[in-house]
Amino acid sequence: MATRILHRRSRTREVLTRLSAYLAILVALILTLFPIYWIAANSFKFDIDIFAVPPEWLPRNPTLKHYEEAFIHRPFLRYALNSFLVAVGTTVVSVVFGTMAGYALARFNYPWQWRKQISFWILSTRMMPPIVSIIPLYLFFNYFQMLNTKSALVIAYTAFNLPFATWMMKSYFQDLPVELEEAAVVDGDTRWGAFRHVALPLARPGLAATAIFCLIISWNEFLLSLIITLTEQSQTLPIGIAGRVTQYNTYWGEISAAGFMACVPIVIFAFIVQKHLVRGLSLGAVKG
Amino acid sequence: MLKSASDGTSSTQSRPGGGLEQWAERHLRYLMLAPTVLILLALTIFPSLYMFYAAVHKISPNPDLPWEFVGAGNFARLLSDAQFHVALRNTIVFTVVAVTIEFLLGLGLALLLDKFIRRLTFLKTVLMVPMMLPPIAVAITWKLIYEPQFGVLNEIMYRLGLPLQAWAGDVNLAMFSIIVADVWQWTPFIFLLMLAGLASLPVEPYEAAALDGASSWRQFWDLTIPFLKPVIAIALLLRVMDALRLFDLVFILTGGGPADRTKVLSLYIYQVAYRFADPGYAAAISLFVLFVTIVLSTWFMKRMRLAD
Numbered sequence: 001m002a003t004r005i006l007h008r009r010s011r012t013r014e015v016l017t018r019l020s021a022y023l024a025i026l027v028a029l030i031l032t033l034f035p036i037y038w039i040a041a042n043s044f045k046f047d048i049d050i051f052a053v054p055p056e057w058l059p060r061n062p063t064l065k066h067y068e069e070a071f072i073h074r075p076f077l078r079y080a081l082n083s084f085l086v087a088v089g090t091t092v093v094s095v096v097f098g099t100m101a102g103y104a105l106a107r108f109n110y111p112w113q114w115r116k117q118i119s120f121w122i123l124s125t126r127m128m129p130p131i132v133s134i135i136p137l138y139l140f141f142n143y144f145q146m147l148n149t150k151s152a153l154v155i156a157y158t159a160f161n162l163p164f165a166t167w168m169m170k171s172y173f174q175d176l177p178v179e180l181e182e183a184a185v186v187d188g189d190t191r192w193g194a195f196r197h198v199a200l201p202l203a204r205p206g207l208a209a210t211a212i213f214c215l216i217i218s219w220n221e222f223l224l225s226l227i228i229t230l231t232e233q234s235q236t237l238p239i240g241i242a243g244r245v246t247q248y249n250t251y252w253g254e255i256s257a258a259g260f261m262a263c264v265p266i267v268i269f270a271f272i273v274q275k276h277l278v279r280g281l282s283l284g285a286v287k288g
Numbered sequence: 289m290l291k292s293a294s295d296g297t298s299s300t301q302s303r304p305g306g307g308l309e310q311w312a313e314r315h316l317r318y319l320m321l322a323p324t325v326l327i328l329l330a331l332t333i334f335p336s337l338y339m340f341y342a343a344v345h346k347i348s349p350n351p352d353l354p355w356e357f358v359g360a361g362n363f364a365r366l367l368s369d370a371q372f373h374v375a376l377r378n379t380i381v382f383t384v385v386a387v388t389i390e391f392l393l394g395l396g397l398a399l400l401l402d403k404f405i406r407r408l409t410f411l412k413t414v415l416m417v418p419m420m421l422p423p424i425a426v427a428i429t430w431k432l433i434y435e436p437q438f439g440v441l442n443e444i445m446y447r448l449g450l451p452l453q454a455w456a457g458d459v460n461l462a463m464f465s466i467i468v469a470d471v472w473q474w475t476p477f478i479f480l481l482m483l484a485g486l487a488s489l490p491v492e493p494y495e496a497a498a499l500d501g502a503s504s505w506r507q508f509w510d511l512t513i514p515f516l517k518p519v520i521a522i523a524l525l526l527r528v529m530d531a532l533r534l535f536d537l538v539f540i541l542t543g544g545g546p547a548d549r550t551k552v553l554s555l556y557i558y559q560v561a562y563r564f565a566d567p568g569y570a571a572a573i574s575l576f577v578l579f580v581t582i583v584l585s586t587w588f589m590k591r592m593r594l595a596d
Contacts, residue, residue: 022405039425054446125328132578135561135567162327238425256432259428263421266420274410275409
């Protein structure tokens with residue numbers, strides 16, 4: 001009898017624990033999703049409905065007016081294209097060179113403990129807060145007349161993405177068994193050939209994860225672009241959005257539409273690559 | 289080609305330029321590393337040296353005027369600059385509070401999901417979305433939520449019978465508003481790292497502990513936390529480094545106001561350099577920030593043995 005009561009009580013407790021856990025996760029989901037829903041909802045409302053008190057939880061009169069405004073009458077498409085080109089350029093440069101450097105640091109020996117010193121130095125460049133390098137970069141680009149160019153942005157972003165890519169790829173290669181490459185060399189391939197034909201194909205998931213992160217970081221970057229670009233022809237999407245928050249007026253509908261559009265590719269992208277994302281980041285970060 | 293004994297049957301055989309190729313193969317360890325090292329040297333050493341040079345000068349906004357050497361003058365100014373002290377304090381408060389909350393929430397959420405719904409990768413990805421969004425879009429979203437007149441947060445306050453607030457515009461709540469938005473965006477990052485850490489825990493020690501009758505609380509403190517320590521260390525290091533450079537949220541949500549309550553170091557450097565047109569002094573503050581960041585993170589990495 002006693003054991004049965006005890007048993008029943010612990011079962012009730014287990015059910016209660018389970019329920020409160022689900023409830024906590026549900027709350028976390030709502031808190032995560034609501035702000036995204038809210039900016040999306042407001043981007044489809046007429047101005048007058050954005051200012052409605054109490055707020056309209058669902059857009060009563062959905063409209064694409066703000067999207068038309070942002071993407072047809074204002075140059076947001078240009079901004080988005082700039083963001084895209086700069087992000088892709090930065091990613092290509094960072095992943096290509098970062099992969100080679102990561103492989104070298106994972107596989108080769110260097111005299112005088114260079115390997116450790118260089119690895120640490122590369123990581124330490126990532127610690128530099130962007131605001132620190134902005135003044136010299138600005139003067140540098142000014143000197144070479146590169147202000148307001150996309151190449152300047154690619155160069156500046158590479159400074160932040162290359163160390164990251166190198167470290168991600170280094171830890172990824174360290175995880176791959178070296179024997180396969182050794183076998184390839186024994187079979188007559190060169191070291192470079194072993195890298196190209198054996199290590200690189202095996203590292204594809206790591207490459208994907210690294211590329212994804214470089215793309216996201218560059219697509220989202222704000223501060224460097226704010227300083228380096230001033231013209232519509234060169235500015236990126238985050239700057240275009242921020243530009244519509246002025247001292248006198250905030251164009252809520254328009255910036256909601258543009259802000260939501262800046263999120264959409266990232267979210268779609270995240271779901272397509274979710275497997276690489278979790279694996280890649282956990283590998284890169286957990287293994288340091 | 290002729291001399292290359294190691295070139296076997298692979299595709300490299302058909303390529304021309306054997307001598308060069310062989311040279312490249314012999315120096316491969318340097319050649320593969322060289323582009324990254326050269327790019328980073330150019331992009332970090334040059335700016336750093338330039339910063340030192342700028343930091344000891346008074347730079348006029350007029351580009352035709354020469355720079356005036358002031359020695360340690362810009363650094364001495366730091367000691368008596370009240371605005372700098374405010375910015376430093378705000379940065380420390382923000383970093384400590386935001387990272388602590390993010391850590392506790394992220395770890396808690398990871399433990400919950402790991403224990404109760406392990407297989408739903410889709411759900412995990414949904415919870416990670418905020419950290420991938422452009423910070424500027426996040427800032428604007430929260431600006432809309434905090435808006436005092438028609439913002440949704442005040443509507444909720446009203447429904448709950450609580451007093452309405454100006455949120456980002458209120459002297460006492462502005463920093464809190466920034467922290468909430470930052471927590472919303474970056475808790476998922478801690479969550480993701482903790483989840484990855486939990487997924488790699490070994491099973492055996494837990495079985496042994498369960499046999500010994502250890503409570504789940506004991507197992508958490510004696511097994512989970514020690515196992516997770518390296519992941520926790522990295523997560524905290526990355527978050528602290530990012531928190532120290534907070535800019536976008538403040539720039540859009542408060543502009544550093546009201547009454548300088550959210551003026552953080554990055555924003556102050558930006559204002560000094562571009563609004564007050566004093567790049568020499570801005571360089572001095574930047575060097576201070578750089579110095580603190582490097583000392584902090586090097587110390588931390590050595591301590592946690594992360595650099596091996």
